[in-house]
Amino acid sequence: xxxxxxxxxxxxxxxxxxxxxxxxxxxxxxxxxxxxxxxxxxxxxxxxxxxxxxxxxxxxxxxxxxxxxxxxxxxxxxxxxxxxxxxxxxxxxxxxxxxxxxxxxxxxxxxxxxxxxxxxxxxxxxxxxxxxxxxxxxxxxxxxxxxxxxxxxxxxxxxxxxxxxxxxxxxxxxxxxxxxxxxxxxxxxxxxxxxxxxxxxxxxxxxxxxxxxxxxxxxxxxxxxxxxxxxxxxxxxxxxxxxxxxxxxxxxxxxxxxxxxxxxxxxxxxxxxxxxxxxxxxxxxxxxxxxxxxxxxxxxxxxxxxxxxxxxxxxxxxxx
Numbered sequence: 257x258x259x260x261x262x263x264x265x266x267x268x269x270x271x272x273x274x275x276x277x278x279x280x281x282x283x284x285x286x287x288x289x290x291x292x293x294x295x296x297x298x299x300x301x302x303x304x305x306x307x308x309x310x311x312x313x314x315x316x317x318x319x320x321x322x323x324x325x326x327x328x329x330x331x332x333x334x335x336x337x338x339x340x341x342x343x344x345x346x347x348x349x350x351x352x353x354x355x356x357x358x359x360x361x362x363x364x365x366x367x368x369x370x371x372x373x374x375x376x377x378x379x380x381x382x383x384x385x386x387x388x389x390x391x392x393x394x395x396x397x398x399x400x401x402x403x404x405x406x407x408x409x410x411x412x413x414x415x416x417x418x419x420x421x422x423x424x425x426x427x428x429x430x431x432x433x434x435x436x437x438x439x440x441x442x443x444x445x446x447x448x449x450x451x452x453x454x455x456x457x458x459x460x461x462x463x464x465x466x467x468x469x470x471x472x473x474x475x476x477x478x479x480x481x482x483x484x485x486x487x488x489x490x491x492x493x494x495x496x497x498x499x500x501x502x503x504x505x506x507x508x509x510x511x512x513x514x515x516x517x518x519x520x521x522x523x524x525x526x527x528x529x530x531x532x533x534x535x536x537x538x539x540x541x542x543x544x545x546x547x548x549x550x551x552x553x554x555x556x557x558x559x560x561x562x563x564x565x566x567x568x569x570x571x572x573x574x575x576x
Contacts, residue, residue, distance in 0.1 A: 259267055265504055265508075266504075266508055266517065267519060267520060268501070268504055269500075269501040269504045269505040269508075270501075270520055271504070272496050272497050272500060273329075273364050273497060273501050273502040275492075276411060276492065276493045276496065276497025276501070277344070277497075278290070279430065279489040279490075279492050279493050280292060280296070280341070280344060280489070280490075280493050280497075280499065281344055281411050283480070283482065283486055283489060283490060283493075283531070284341070284344055286352070286476075286480050286481055286482055286486070287480035287482070288465065288468065288474055288475065288476035289338065289341035289344070289345060290338065290341070290408060290462075290464045290465040290468060291465045291476065291480055292341045292490075292520040293334075293337040293340070293341040293361060293458075293461045294337075294458045294459075294462040294465055294496045295342075295494060296490075296493050296497070296498050297333055297454045297457055297458035297461065297489055297494075297498065298338060298454075298455065298458040298462065298494075298500070299491075299498075300451075300454050300497065300498035300499035300502065301451050301452065301453075301454030301456075301457075302451075302455065302495050302497075303451075303495065303499040304447060304448075304450055304451030304454065304499050304502075304503050305448065305451035305452065305455065307499075308445060308447045308451055309504070311447070312445050312447055312448065312537035313443075314448070315451060315452070316443045316444075316448065316451060317444045317445035318442075318454055320442070320443050321439075321440050321441070321442060321444045321449065322357075323492075324343065324439040324440035324442075324458070325440045325444075325449055325453060326456070327427045328433060328436045328437055328439075328440045328449070328452040328453045328510075329438075329452070329454075329455075329456035329457040330427055330428060330436070331430065331432050331433045331436060331460065332432075332433020332436065332453060333433075333453050333454050333455070333456065333457020333487055334457040334458075334459075334460045334461055335426075335429040335433075336426050336429040336430045336433060337457065337461065338436055338461055339422050339423070339425045339429060340422075340423070340426040340462075341428035342422045343400070343421075343422030343423035343426055346422065349545065351558040357426070357568060358516045359427040359431040359434070361433045362378070362427065362428060362431030362432075363434050363435065364379070364558065365382055365383075365503045366431060366432070366435045369442070371408050371561070374559070375576055376425070376565045377565060378498075378557055378560075378564045378565045379557065379558050379561035381557055382553075382554045382555070382556070382558040382561065383558070384553065385550050385553050385557060386550065386551055386555070386558075387556040388550055389546075389547040389548065389550030389553075389554060390450050391491040392543050392544065392546050392547030392550065394499045397504075409488050414510075434506075434509055437449070437450075437453075437509055437510060438510055439507050440453070440511070441446035441506075441510045446506050446507045446511075447503055447507065449506070450507075451503075452499065452502055452576055454499075454502065460564045465478055500530030511521030520555065520559075524570070542551030
């Protein structure tokens with residue numbers, strides 16, 4: 257029973273992220289990416305710090321961890337959420353979520369080098385399959401067809417404004433941030449560190465949201481004019497898609513195999529695609545569906561790599 261509950265809690269962050277992506281997409285019509293990013297982070301950070309005070313008896317962070325906490329806040333909160341919100345402007349919630357979920361591939365490589373997480377040949381195969389899936393999802397079809405003839409020229413100058421590239425940048429930021437979180441939690445509680453990193457990461461986004469209208473005439477207003485339903489979607493994204501999801505994610509990320517756990521991120525597209533198709537009337541091209549399927553095959557290979565590569569030895573390890 258406890259094992260089932262643990263697995264449900266491990267999967268919950270990815271379900272919440274997937275549905276939060278669908279909830280955030282329509283909010284961009286009346287708000288800028290910076291506003292959406294800080295409104296998602298700031299309330300969530302406060303809520304996590306209150307939870308740390310109630311359940312952990314304090315929200316303090318050991319002074320030895322403050323340097324890593326600052327880096328964690330900058331990379332995983334400010335940079336990741338800013339790139340994510342900007343990427344949603346130019347891509348759908350379903351596709352955007354899948355691109356964000358390329359980060360387990362990067363986490364696996366970083367964890368292998370920094371923490372010595374074992375990746376046998378089956379795991380490497382899973383990473384390659386996942387990378388192929390991300391290429392099918394994130395790169396324009398003409399580039400995939402003509403790369404061998406045109407190379408980088410197939411992207412064109414306008415490609416750098418595509419939402420897909422912003423999303424891939426966000427995936428890199430989250431991968432690096434996930435690894436940094438382990439250093440930031442060496443002497444401090446993971447819940448308090450997660451709350452502080454969201455609160456601190458929201459500040460530069462908030463400052464940018466305030467200053468941008470003064471710099472650009474066409475910039476969206478600082479405070480969005482949303483309906484009650486839209487504010488409800490924002491509250492869901494902040495409280496469930498951020499506070500609950502990130503609190504659980506970084507707790508598990510600091511208490512287990514980083515490669516195996518973060519590979520569960522590939523479950524997020526299932527929830528995001530369902531919400532995007534059902535609520536936003538989005539559709540993916542056949543090549544993108546193939547990419548999603550390859551991504552799911554990748555996470556299975558990564559999580560079952562020990563059992564597939566050494567079935568007898570792996571089975572003996574789980575027998576009490």
